[in-house]
Amino acid sequence: MEETFFAEQIISWYLKHKRNLPWRSTEDPYTIWLSEIILQQTRVAQGLPYYHKFVTEFPTIQHLADAPADTVLRLWQGLGYYSRARNLHACAKIIVSEYGGIFPGSYQELLQLKGIGAYTAAAIASFAYNETVPVVDGNVYRVLSRVFGIKNDILSSKGQKIFRELAASLVPEGKANVYNQAIMEFGALQCTPAKPACLLCPLSTMCYAFQHGQQKRLPVKLKKTKMKHRFFHYVVVRQGDYLLMKQRMGKDIWTGLYDFYLIEGQKDISIEELTEKNDVLLQLIKQKKVSVEVPNTYKHQLTHQRLQVKFIVFNLQEALPDDISEQMQVKLYSFEDVRKLPKPILIDNFLNEQIF
Numbered sequence: 181m182e183e184t185f186f187a188e189q190i191i192s193w194y195l196k197h198k199r200n201l202p203w204r205s206t207e208d209p210y211t212i213w214l215s216e217i218i219l220q221q222t223r224v225a226q227g228l229p230y231y232h233k234f235v236t237e238f239p240t241i242q243h244l245a246d247a248p249a250d251t252v253l254r255l256w257q258g259l260g261y262y263s264r265a266r267n268l269h270a271c272a273k274i275i276v277s278e279y280g281g282i283f284p285g286s287y288q289e290l291l292q293l294k295g296i297g298a299y300t301a302a303a304i305a306s307f308a309y310n311e312t313v314p315v316v317d318g319n320v321y322r323v324l325s326r327v328f329g330i331k332n333d334i335l336s337s338k339g340q341k342i343f344r345e346l347a348a349s350l351v352p353e354g355k356a357n358v359y360n361q362a363i364m365e366f367g368a369l370q371c372t373p374a375k376p377a378c379l380l381c382p383l384s385t386m387c388y389a390f391q392h393g394q395q396k397r398l399p400v401k402l403k404k405t406k407m408k409h410r411f412f413h414y415v416v417v418r419q420g421d422y423l424l425m426k427q428r429m430g431k432d433i434w435t436g437l438y439d440f441y442l443i444e445g446q447k448d449i450s451i452e453e454l455t456e457k458n459d460v461l462l463q464l465i466k467q468k469k470v471s472v473e474v475p476n477t478y479k480h481q482l483t484h485q486r487l488q489v490k491f492i493v494f495n496l497q498e499a500l501p502d503d504i505s506e507q508m509q510v511k512l513y514s515f516e517d518v519r520k521l522p523k524p525i526l527i528d529n530f531l532n533e534q535i536f
């Protein structure tokens with residue numbers, strides 16, 4: 181049968197070509213979960229050092245649950261998508277307080293946890309418990325759409341249903357752990373987005389895309405999210421070896437991380453124009469504090485946002501009047517403490533280049 185041939189070929193390819201990655205030699209749901217959350221939207225080479233750092237710093241889920249939020253975010257610094265770190269921490273606390281530190285033992289129960297969606301629940305349930313559930317990530321969409329010639333948009337609800345059902349029908353009973361690892365690895369190494377290695381592929385005889393020259397067209401992904409352009413001006417206030425910083429709150433990017441007082445505009449404007457529009461800046465300048473506009477414009481790319489960032493640095497000889505620091509909602513931190521705070525990588529780079 182086609183399904184059996186597919187699964188057998190994928191598994192036998194995997195056993196020959198798989199990379200040796202630390203989370204593949206364990207059935208511990210905690211470390212499998214850590215690896216899955218770290219690797220979401222992250223390449224293995226980038227995620228691997230973070231995995232080691234987390235496992236070393238938090239060898240058990242209890243260690244992770246007990247850690248201060250800032251420590252978890254600091255360790256995550258540079259990986260991006262910080263909601264993953266916040267959800268990871270929140271989920272660890274729930275598992276410790278409500279499940280006695282033991283991971284729930286099935287796909288359905290795992291799905292109930294904060295930050296664990298269908299993909300992660302299936303990954304944990306199959307890798308740790310060998311439960312027969314399919315993982316469906318970007319690699320799996322690509323392999324299935326090409327091999328079985330599925331032209332439905334992978335982001336449409338109809339498409340997702342078709343892929344889910346097909347994926348479920350392919351998982352061989354009793355081999356979910358190895359098969360799920362195998363199909364993802366196959367997508368990552370063999371059936372890659374731009375240059376699938378079709379001529380050396382064990383599935384070429386049954387692959388629709390190969391037979392019809394459709395590798396570039398599949399998978400179909402129609403909805404493109406528009407890129408948003410944002411213009412940031414950071415006001416950096418320095419008093420000797422201290423800096424005024426604030427923790428980001430709300431639902432915007434980088435929640436929980438620390439940056440400076442921020443003025444955001446619709447476009448790139450001069451410091452003079454900015455001063456006319458912003459009371460805090462006006463007051464700082466009126467106080468005749470020495471300001472320096474850092475000449476570099478920092479560019480920072482997020483998945484759906486492009487940031488253009490400038491810094492205006494004020495070097496103060498004495499403390500800032502309380503009313504201004506209250507308006508800015510900032511607090512004073514020594515350089516030593518600033519180094520330990522979790523910060524967006526952009527802020528970290530700026531500090532290392534211009535301040536420390």
Ligand code: SF4
Pocket residue numbers: 323326327370371372376377378379381382383384387388389390395
């Ligand atoms: S033949 Fe090419 S497109 Fe088809 S599964 Fe193999 S690598 Fe992917």
